[in-house]
Amino acid sequence: MSAPQVAAPPPSRSAVASGAGRVQRLLTERPIIVLLVLFVVLIAATELSPDGDVNTGWARANVQAAAILAILAAGQTLVMLTGGIDLSVANVMTAAAYVTAANGSGGEARAVALGLAVGLLVGLVNGVGVAVFRVQPLIMTLGMGAVIVGVLTVYSQQGVSGTPLVPDAVRDLGSGSFLDGTIPYNLLLWAPLAGLILYGLRASGFGRMLYAVGDNERACRLAGVRVWQVQLTVYVLCAFLSAVAGLLLLGYTNAADLELGNNYLLPSVAAVVIGGTSIFGGVGGYGGTIVGALILTVLGSLLTLLDVEEAIRQVLYGTIILVLAWAYTRVSGGTADR
Amino acid sequence: MYLLLLALLGMARGAHSTYGAFDLQSLALGALPLALAAAAQAVIVISGGIDLSVGPVMAVFNVTAARLMVDQEMGGALLIAAGILVAGVLAGALNGVLVTASRVPDIIVTLAMSFVWGGVALLILGTPGGGAPQQFLDLAGATSLSEWISNAFLFLAVCLAVIWIPVRRSRLGLAIYAIGSDPVAAFRSGIDVRRSKIAAYAIGGLFSACGGLALTATTGIGDPLSGNLYTLAGVSAIVLGGVSLAGGRGGILGPVAAAFVLTLLPTVLIFLGVDANYSQVIQGVLVVAVVMVGGLATLRRRTA
Numbered sequence: 001m002s003a004p005q006v007a008a009p010p011p012s013r014s015a016v017a018s019g020a021g022r023v024q025r026l027l028t029e030r031p032i033i034v035l036l037v038l039f040v041v042l043i044a045a046t047e048l049s050p051d052g053d054v055n056t057g058w059a060r061a062n063v064q065a066a067a068i069l070a071i072l073a074a075g076q077t078l079v080m081l082t083g084g085i086d087l088s089v090a091n092v093m094t095a096a097a098y099v100t101a102a103n104g105s106g107g108e109a110r111a112v113a114l115g116l117a118v119g120l121l122v123g124l125v126n127g128v129g130v131a132v133f134r135v136q137p138l139i140m141t142l143g144m145g146a147v148i149v150g151v152l153t154v155y156s157q158q159g160v161s162g163t164p165l166v167p168d169a170v171r172d173l174g175s176g177s178f179l180d181g182t183i184p185y186n187l188l189l190w191a192p193l194a195g196l197i198l199y200g201l202r203a204s205g206f207g208r209m210l211y212a213v214g215d216n217e218r219a220c221r222l223a224g225v226r227v228w229q230v231q232l233t234v235y236v237l238c239a240f241l242s243a244v245a246g247l248l249l250l251g252y253t254n255a256a257d258l259e260l261g262n263n264y265l266l267p268s269v270a271a272v273v274i275g276g277t278s279i280f281g282g283v284g285g286y287g288g289t290i291v292g293a294l295i296l297t298v299l300g301s302l303l304t305l306l307d308v309e310e311a312i313r314q315v316l317y318g319t320i321i322l323v324l325a326w327a328y329t330r331v332s333g334g335t336a337d338r
Numbered sequence: 339m340y341l342l343l344l345a346l347l348g349m350a351r352g353a354h355s356t357y358g359a360f361d362l363q364s365l366a367l368g369a370l371p372l373a374l375a376a377a378a379q380a381v382i383v384i385s386g387g388i389d390l391s392v393g394p395v396m397a398v399f400n401v402t403a404a405r406l407m408v409d410q411e412m413g414g415a416l417l418i419a420a421g422i423l424v425a426g427v428l429a430g431a432l433n434g435v436l437v438t439a440s441r442v443p444d445i446i447v448t449l450a451m452s453f454v455w456g457g458v459a460l461l462i463l464g465t466p467g468g469g470a471p472q473q474f475l476d477l478a479g480a481t482s483l484s485e486w487i488s489n490a491f492l493f494l495a496v497c498l499a500v501i502w503i504p505v506r507r508s509r510l511g512l513a514i515y516a517i518g519s520d521p522v523a524a525f526r527s528g529i530d531v532r533r534s535k536i537a538a539y540a541i542g543g544l545f546s547a548c549g550g551l552a553l554t555a556t557t558g559i560g561d562p563l564s565g566n567l568y569t570l571a572g573v574s575a576i577v578l579g580g581v582s583l584a585g586g587r588g589g590i591l592g593p594v595a596a597a598f599v600l601t602l603l604p605t606v607l608i609f610l611g612v613d614a615n616y617s618q619v620i621q622g623v624l625v626v627a628v629v630m631v632g633g634l635a636t637l638r639r640r641t642a
Binding site: 085087129133135136138139140142143144145146147148149150151153154157158266269270273279280309310311312313314315316317318319321322325326329 | 441445451452455464615621622623629634
């Protein structure tokens with residue numbers, strides 16, 4: 001971390017001219033550099049650790065795990081760019097995976113379609129609540145999460161007929177790889193998706209609209225933007241991406257239970273925040289989120305490698321998120337300040 | 339909210355004629371930790387923040403209590419409880435200091451801290467275990483005044499009265515409401531916003547410590563994962579209880595009543611012959627509906 005220890009001074013011309021100022025300005029404009037440095041440090045640490053060996057197998061395993069988190073966090077990024085938050089992503093993930101597995105014996109395409117439909121439905125409800133009825137996103141998605149848990153539990157007891165089965169296509173996509181096991185199949189899904197989101201946020205009218213709504217909702221409305229349509233679309237997209245991530249997770253673990261996605265809620269928010277997207281909206285992007293998801297995944301595998309016990313892992317995990325967010329706030333001159 | 343609570347109690351009584359003192363005792367016992375979690379969250383949200391680490395903090399004190407008290411007499415247990423309350427203030431203050439010093443959004447700081455506290459709880463006690471002297475368990479489990487008013491209820495009333503009433507009446511209480519409703523205006527009227535915010539988190543920590551002790555007293559053991567439920571359920575309870583997430587509005591009794599409603603809901607559903615799992619659905623719908631109705635009401639007032 002090259003964050004200055006003193007309170008960040010306003011970048012005056014003379015400060016920019018000095019070496020430290022130039023570094024700070026670079027970091028302010030490209031915070032992703034800090035993340036990439038950290039990422040490389042983590043990889044180096046893995047290589048140097050006694051049992052560590054950075055090779056193609058290691059890369060495949062990490063990319064495979066990171067893809068799930070990164071796709072989930074993609075939805076979260078879009079929502080956060082508009083100044084919202086979605087706390088129901090993990091529940092959507094679980095529900096999509098569970099519904100797909102429960103219907104697996106009745107045709108693969110139908111099962112996958114049903115799973116994805118769960119995502120669309122939840123997204124629609126979230127979106128209508130936030131965009132039309134103006135419920136705070138935190139409360140809307142929190143409430144929706146509880147509804148999903150309840151409905152899914154009842155469904156698991158009463159609605160499931162036939163033997164649960166993970167569709168072959170989903171399993172191959174989630175846990176298979178090709179070219180001698182170097183490239184996981186789910187990268188084939190993640191890479192185009194990431195490209196689309198990166199390009200769309202930068203170049204499409206809708207992408208720019210997300211930043212505009214997140215930056216100043218009122219100004220957008222006065223400028224004639226139909227803010228509710230933007231918000232509705234974003235929540236539907238987020239829930240849909242969560243459902244996709246749920247299917248990948250289903251294929252990865254090859255089994256579904258009612259708590260499948262629970263551990264993914266906090267990392268999805270953490271990946272976005274580490275990646276430099278402001279929780280107040282309008283600032284950030286998907287590039288940072290991708291690196292954030294990679295960092296969290298590599299960190300997790302490194303801690304597993306070092307055989308660190310769960311308690312220490314959690315403490316470290318939390319500390320690192322906090323330190324990164326703190327450093328990021330400092331480096332970027334306190335954009336997160338209200 | 340109070341009406342809803344009474345209505346649910348009435349429904350329980352109506353659906354099941356033997357619903358009486360004993361059931362009220364178990365209701366108070368079940369609602370106690372959630373009520374304290376809701377109180378903790380309420381103070382912090384009123385000050386304009388949010389604390390996503392309430393559950394793990396409760397777990398930390400639950401396992402600390404269970405581990406230290408296991409071979410103690412009542413006197414020792416009370417001494418430990420006092421120490422835990424002090425530690426609760428410190429833990430809350432640490433959260434508050436991190437929020438104010440880092441200027442990172444409170445939701446992120448407390449999210450990160452929830453990992454840290456969760457890890458600390460696991461460090462203290464890796465697997466569920468420990469215990470406490472019977473007399474300490476009686477603080478929540480038994481009845482001493484009348485069979486209708488269980489000790490759990492008294493425990494809650496004492497915690498709320500001893501902590502909240504003096505705070506609410508002091509300058510600090512006013513400051514907490516002020517910084518929640520408008521930090522700039524509060525600053526201009528001479529309130530130390532940072533210190534008041536840290537104080538709000540510290541009081542929240544104190545309530546969380548009470549909640550941790552309550553968990554030990556109601557379950558009899560320490561469980562490092564026991565707190566996980568209470569973070570989000572606590573947020574649900576404060577929203578139902580009329581605390582505005584925007585800060586500055588609401589009280590503590592509303593959230594506490596909401597905690598009782600949320601605890602009673604599954605029971606009533608069972609009495610009515612409905613699958614108890616629907617209580618989650620109802621909870622979610624209720625939370626959203628309450629906010630929606632509130633939003634519509636303010637909208638109408640504005641247009642009128």
